[in-house]
Amino acid sequence: MPRDGTATRERILDAAERLVIENGFAATSVDRVIVESGTSKGAFFHHFESKLDLAKSLVDRYAAADIAHLHDAVTRVQGATDDPTQRVIEFVRILENTADDLMAAQSSCLYVSILTERQLARHGTSEQIARAVVAWRRTLSSMLDEALATQPTNQQIDTDALADHVFVTFEGAFILSRSMNDSRHMRAQLTVLRQLIERLLLSHPG
Amino acid sequence: MPRDGTATRERILDAAERLVIENGFAATSVDRVIVESGTSKGAFFHHFESKLDLAKSLVDRYAAADIAHLHDAVTRVQGATDDPTQRVIEFVRILENTADDLMAAQSSCLYVSILTERQLARHGTSEQIARAVVAWRRTLSSMLDEALATQPTNQQIDTDALADHVFVTFEGAFILSRSMNDSRHMRAQLTVLRQLIERLLLSHPG
DNA sequence: TTTGTATCAGACTGAACAGTCTGGTACAAG
DNA sequence: CTTGTACCAGACTGTTCAGTCTGATACAAA
Numbered sequence: 001m002p003r004d005g006t007a008t009r010e011r012i013l014d015a016a017e018r019l020v021i022e023n024g025f026a027a028t029s030v031d032r033v034i035v036e037s038g039t040s041k042g043a044f045f046h047h048f049e050s051k052l053d054l055a056k057s058l059v060d061r062y063a064a065a066d067i068a069h070l071h072d073a074v075t076r077v078q079g080a081t082d083d084p085t086q087r088v089i090e091f092v093r094i095l096e097n098t099a100d101d102l103m104a105a106q107s108s109c110l111y112v113s114i115l116t117e118r119q120l121a122r123h124g125t126s127e128q129i130a131r132a133v134v135a136w137r138r139t140l141s142s143m144l145d146e147a148l149a150t151q152p153t154n155q156q157i158d159t160d161a162l163a164d165h166v167f168v169t170f171e172g173a174f175i176l177s178r179s180m181n182d183s184r185h186m187r188a189q190l191t192v193l194r195q196l197i198e199r200l201l202l203s204h205p206g
Numbered sequence: 207m208p209r210d211g212t213a214t215r216e217r218i219l220d221a222a223e224r225l226v227i228e229n230g231f232a233a234t235s236v237d238r239v240i241v242e243s244g245t246s247k248g249a250f251f252h253h254f255e256s257k258l259d260l261a262k263s264l265v266d267r268y269a270a271a272d273i274a275h276l277h278d279a280v281t282r283v284q285g286a287t288d289d290p291t292q293r294v295i296e297f298v299r300i301l302e303n304t305a306d307d308l309m310a311a312q313s314s315c316l317y318v319s320i321l322t323e324r325q326l327a328r329h330g331t332s333e334q335i336a337r338a339v340v341a342w343r344r345t346l347s348s349m350l351d352e353a354l355a356t357q358p359t360n361q362q363i364d365t366d367a368l369a370d371h372v373f374v375t376f377e378g379a380f381i382l383s384r385s386m387n388d389s390r391h392m393r394a395q396l397t398v399l400r401q402l403i404e405r406l407l408l409s410h411p412g
Numbered sequence: 413t414t415t416g417t418a419t420c421a422g423a424c425t426g427a428a429c430a431g432t433c434t435g436g437t438a439c440a441a442g
Numbered sequence: 443c444t445t446g447t448a449c450c451a452g453a454c455t456g457t458t459c460a461g462t463c464t465g466a467t468a469c470a471a472a
Contacts, residue, residue: 005419024322026232030460040421041461047419051460109322115384116230116315116322129385155401161394164382165375165402168395172378176370178321179335188367189374195361196371196402203409211449236430247431248450257430414472421466429458436451442444 009047011037013061016054021109025055025117052123055114059125062110063132069098070136084146085201091143092197095166096190102170103186109174137163147201157200169193215253217243219267222260227315231261231323258329261320265331268316269338275304276342280349290352291407297349298403301372302396308376309392315380343369353407363406375399 015037019028030051034044048054077091111129114120140163148157173189221243225234236257240250254260283297317335320326346369354363379395 008420023324024230024232026230027323027325029458031458042420042422042463045461111385112318112381113322115381116319117233118229119233121384121387126385126387130387133382133385155405157401158394158398161391161398164391165395165398168375168378168382169371170378171381172374172376175318175321175377175381176339176374178327179317179332179339181327181332181336185367185370188364189371192364192367192371195363196406199361199409200402200405203405214450235428237428246451248433248452250450251431252449416471417469419466419468421464423462423464425460425462427459427461430456432453432455434451434453436449438449439447441446 005043005047008037008039008043012039012044012047012054013058017058017062017110020055020058020113024113025120030054052120055120055125056123056128058110059114059128063128066132067135070139074139084143084150088140088143088147088201089194089198091140092166092190092194096187096194099187099190103174103177103183109171109178112171112174133164133167136167139163140166151201151204162197166193211249211253214243214245214249218245218250218253218260219264223264223268223316226261226264226319230319231326236260258326261326261331262329262334264316265320265334269334272338273341276345280345290349290356294346294349294353294407295400295404297346298372298396298400302393302400305393305396309380309383309389315377315384318377318380339370339373342373345369346372357407357410368403372399 012033016028016033019033019036030041030044033054034040044054048057073091073094076094077087080090081087114125115129120126137160141159144157144159144162148159169189173186176189177183177185218239222234222239225239225242236247236250239260240246250260254263279297279300282300283293286296287293320331321335326332343366347365350363350365350368354365375395379392382395383389383391
């Protein structure tokens with residue numbers, strides 16, 4: 001058995017994630033990643049066969065954390081109440097309350113950085129992201145179906161699209177925060193989203 | 207008077223906009239812009255003093271079109287009805303109906319491409335985008351205030367944040383479309399947004 | 413102890429890049 | 443017709459980039 005290089009690999013990924021979130025993928029050079037992680041060209045290209053391979057590993061790691069976060073929230077909600085409507089609302093409320101952490105960690109935006117580089121999309125990274133999105137959609141849309149089934153509604157709602165709207169709000173709020181250079185927009189947008197969904201589920205059409 | 211070079215300048219901007227939307231700013235080289243626009247290094251650096259200057263001109267041109275689009279929609283809505291609530295709903299419906307055009311023109315995403323490059327944000331481009339966002343917010347939030355004033359509501363709504371949610375939905379839906387490689391998400395998200403806002407304005411709390 | 417291999421360090425290379433510079437052309441003013 | 447200037451073409455330059463290569467070191471098995 002050789003010595004274990006996973007620590008070095010993680011240090012490279014940490015530095016790369018930070019730099020990609022900060023500056024975008026194309027603007028992040030391998031040399032810079034090496035300096036920031038305190039490693040070397042040899043170490044980098046030992047662990048990653050190319051810069052594109054680094055991007056894939058980055059998305060892998062992030063999507064895994066993302067889905068874990070989703071499952072965690074679902075578990076907490078399932079233990080909280082049996083009312084399908086309250087489950088959805090509580091779920092969105094949990095997301096709302098973690099918005100500050102997410103924004104502080106700048107974690108909601110690696111997708112944006114990666115997706116704006118089409119070079120990467122052609123290399124399979126967008127498929128990885130799509131899988132994470134679908135996981136969110138499946139989980140949330142079934143919760144929404146249950147909730148909407150409990151109340152008479154004269155309005156046709158595409159629960160898949162409504163579920164996607166949570167993802168959309170995260171990513172769009174990140175863009176807004178960058179536009180306005182104010183991270184508080186992340187929480188404000190998730191609050192609005194919760195209020196809109198509450199109105200949808202708790203009110204009757206006038 | 208010299209000969210008029212604005213046509214060349216526009217051709218450069220057209221090519222650059224297309225390439226930046228497609229590949230991101232950092233991944234778009236000046237050489238490529240020159241080839242795609244059928245011009246030359248001399249022409250490029252005659253009209254733009256640097257690549258960053260190109261980005262600023264790009265955002266200028268786009269933000270102007272964006273605000274014009276906003277005012278056009280507002281004018282159409284004001285002629286349509288006197289009911290503040292119907293005005294808001296009709297406004298969002300107009301946006302919904304132009305979603306396909308916007309997506310076909312890929313025009314909703316230059317902001318995303320520019321904002322993910324922090325190099326540009328430090329150069330004043332994000333301030334230009336912020337001005338466009340604020341124009342949208344001011345216009346829409348006052349419409350929302352009027353609409354909410356006509357109905358008793360027990361829920362505190364931050365109309366600024368709700369107005370921003372339109373921008374957020376545009377940008378987030380663009381990201382979603384890229385993730386799933388399916389442009390139909392743009393319209394679907396605007397439909398959901400309209401339905402959520404209709405529910406907010408037309409229903410009474412249960 | 414020897415040998416093999418995973419792990420790294422850092423000099424090096426060819427390509428691509430943003431930006432410069434020289435020269436040339438069209439056109440308007442005088 | 444001359445002169446000035448806006449406009450543009452394309453060769454050129456110094457730098458930065460992703461990726462290669464040579465070697466060194468640590469450690470495990472034999």
